[in-house]
Amino acid sequence: xxEVEEVTEGCRLPVLRRNQENEDEWxxxxxxxxxxxxxxKLFYVHYIDFNKRLDEWVTHDxxxxxxxxxxxxxxxxxxxxxxxxxxxxxPERDVRKTLDLSLQPAATPSSGKTLPIPVQITLRFNxxxxxxxxxxxxxxxxxxxxxxxxxxxxxxRKVEVVSPAxxxxxxxxxTQASVFPQNGSARRAVAAQPGxxxxxxxxxxxxxxxxxxDGIPSAPRMTGSLVSxxxxxxxxxxxxxxxxxxxxxxxxxxxxFSPYPQELTTLPVLYLCEFCLKYVKSLKxxxxxxxxxxxxxxxxNEIYRKGTISFFEIDGRKNKSYSQNLCLLAKCFxxxxxxxxxxDPFLFYVMTEYDSKGFHIVGYFSxxxxxxxxxxxxCILTLPPYQRRGYGKLLIEFSYELSKVxxxxxxxxxxxxxxxxxxxxxxxxxxxxxxxxxxxSETGERPQITINEISEITSIKKEDVISTLQxxxxxxxxxxxxxxxxxxxxxxxxxxxxxxRILRIDSKxxxxxxxxxxxxxxx
Numbered sequence: 243x244x245e246v247e248e249v250t251e252g253c254r255l256p257v258l259r260r261n262q263e264n265e266d267e268w269x270x271x272x273x274x275x276x277x278x279x280x281x282x283k284l285f286y287v288h289y290i291d292f293n294k295r296l297d298e299w300v301t302h303d304x305x306x307x308x309x310x311x312x313x314x315x316x317x318x319x320x321x322x323x324x325x326x327x328x329x330x331x332x333p334e335r336d337v338r339k340t341l342d343l344s345l346q347p348a349a350t351p352s353s354g355k356t357l358p359i360p361v362q363i364t365l366r367f368n369x370x371x372x373x374x375x376x377x378x379x380x381x382x383x384x385x386x387x388x389x390x391x392x393x394x395x396x397x398x399r400k401v402e403v404v405s406p407a408x409x410x411x412x413x414x415x416x417t418q419a420s421v422f423p424q425n426g427s428a429r430r431a432v433a434a435q436p437g438x439x440x441x442x443x444x445x446x447x448x449x450x451x452x453x454x455x456d457g458i459p460s461a462p463r464m465t466g467s468l469v470s471x472x473x474x475x476x477x478x479x480x481x482x483x484x485x486x487x488x489x490x491x492x493x494x495x496x497x498x499f500s501p502y503p504q505e506l507t508t509l510p511v512l513y514l515c516e517f518c519l520k521y522v523k524s525l526k527x528x529x530x531x532x533x534x535x536x537x538x539x540x541x542x543n544e545i546y547r548k549g550t551i552s553f554f555e556i557d558g559r560k561n562k563s564y565s566q567n568l569c570l571l572a573k574c575f576x577x578x579x580x581x582x583x584x585x586d587p588f589l590f591y592v593m594t595e596y597d598s599k600g601f602h603i604v605g606y607f608s609x610x611x612x613x614x615x616x617x618x619x620x621c622i623l624t625l626p627p628y629q630r631r632g633y634g635k636l637l638i639e640f641s642y643e644l645s646k647v648x649x650x651x652x653x654x655x656x657x658x659x660x661x662x663x664x665x666x667x668x669x670x671x672x673x674x675x676x677x678x679x680x681x682x683s684e685t686g687e688r689p690q691i692t693i694n695e696i697s698e699i700t701s702i703k704k705e706d707v708i709s710t711l712q713x714x715x716x717x718x719x720x721x722x723x724x725x726x727x728x729x730x731x732x733x734x735x736x737x738x739x740x741x742x743r744i745l746r747i748d749s750k751x752x753x754x755x756x757x758x759x760x761x762x763x764x765x
Contacts, residue, residue: 618652
């Protein structure tokens with residue numbers, strides 16, 4: 243058996259932890275760092291195939307030294323200047339691409355999520371025989387009607403969706419069609435590992451469209467993309483660097499690394515002003531700051547208020563300090579996004595709850611002022627104290643409400659986090675089912691609707707509509723058409739989910755005028 247002194251960075255071994263059922267388990271973990279405090283060794287471990295937010299410092303008594311795997315030395319290879327070089331690597335370490343660290347299959351949402359009961363829908367399309375052989379053909383014609391046939395005596399409701407303007411690929415081609423829109427770049431499947439939470443934007447089996455075709459992640463777009471570029475990952479950014487954050491009446495335990503100033507990372511608690519988000523090193527400094535800070539709400543324009551919920555629109559150019567502080571805070575809970583100090587290309591929409599002391603931040607989402615890929619969200623986050631209360635879906639609904647006012651369809655920037663993906667899948671499912679179930683025909687015939695019409699009504703991008711139906715396993719082929727079949731279980735599950743969804747956006751309370759950001763004077 244190995245000694246504690248032999249455990250070094252890069253070693254892998256089972257580590258004791260408690261799971262969600264409060265039971266002991268020994269998952270395989272990698273040692274990322276070792277430190278000595280007053281003669282006591284601590285080890286920073288990353289649990290293999292678990293989300294990075296579970297990484298933690300552990301003592302030696304939680305390590306199973308009998309099954310330790312020491313790092314292997316790589317063969318010395320010449321470097322660019324001709325000098326030999328080698329580095330230790332973890333056993334069986336693979337060179338992973340960007341999304342391999344951030345993608346999660348959405349096949350099995352964890353318990354407690356708000357997805358409706360699994361629904362069955364079948365989509366079928368009238369395709370000429372000679373066209374069926376080429377399912378992805380750009381000139382492939384599709385009929386332009388779709389119909390819903392309610393049958394009160396039967397346990398099925400059929401929705402015949404004929405004619406989306408976008409060709410419907412086969413299920414194997416579009417399992418994640420909306421989560422990873424194709425843009426012609428080479429793509430590689432990422433092996434899914436069911437039962438484990440991994441980061442995606444979070445769900446996927448394809449690489450993000452920004453990855454280069456040779457397997458080396460390219461740099462993020464400088465037009466405002468916040469997709470993380472993992473080509474510069476190092477041991478520092480893989481470790482949480484902030485122990486605790488005090489924000490108003492809440493103390494938050496960060497999940498991931500965030501580039502706060504180095505001198506603040508050694509503090510037991512980092513204090514933030516909950517209104518301007520300025521960070522200070524001590525409670526006394528915070529109290530002194532609060533005597534001078536006259537903000538009681540986020541800077542910017544309040545564009546929505548209903549009850550105690552308000553939304554503020556913040557221009558990343560006009561309010562740089564606040565925007566940068568917001569990004570630093572968000573990075574503590576978003577692993578798949580990078581951080582730019584140039585916030586000029588972004589708008590930030592901050593959701594708050596109001597009480598007698600002011601407007602307290604609940605969550606936010608950001609979006610590019612000009613998006614060439616129809617992104618209506620770049621980053622989205624509900625702060626941990628407010629999670630599992632419906633605020634995430636409210637943020638998503640508000641982003642699509644803005645898209646409706648702008649007269650556009652939108653989609654979130656990929657990849658999504660695992661929690662973000664669950665929220666989006668749930669929102670898309672509930673929104674689309676709500677439309678299909680409310681369809682009525684005044685002539686007595688079967689009501690009709692097209693994929694394009696669903697997209698226009700909801701502002702959800704067509705690819706997201708299609709992939710949601712496929713994700714719910716509702717697409718089937720019947721007599722030359724794609725038909726959606728809504729069973730009683732689907733209807734009942736949807737109704738139960740909607741009863742729990744109390745928070746909704748009221749479009750009458752929105753006061754928002756979109757701007758044409760293509761004119762540089764608007765910046």
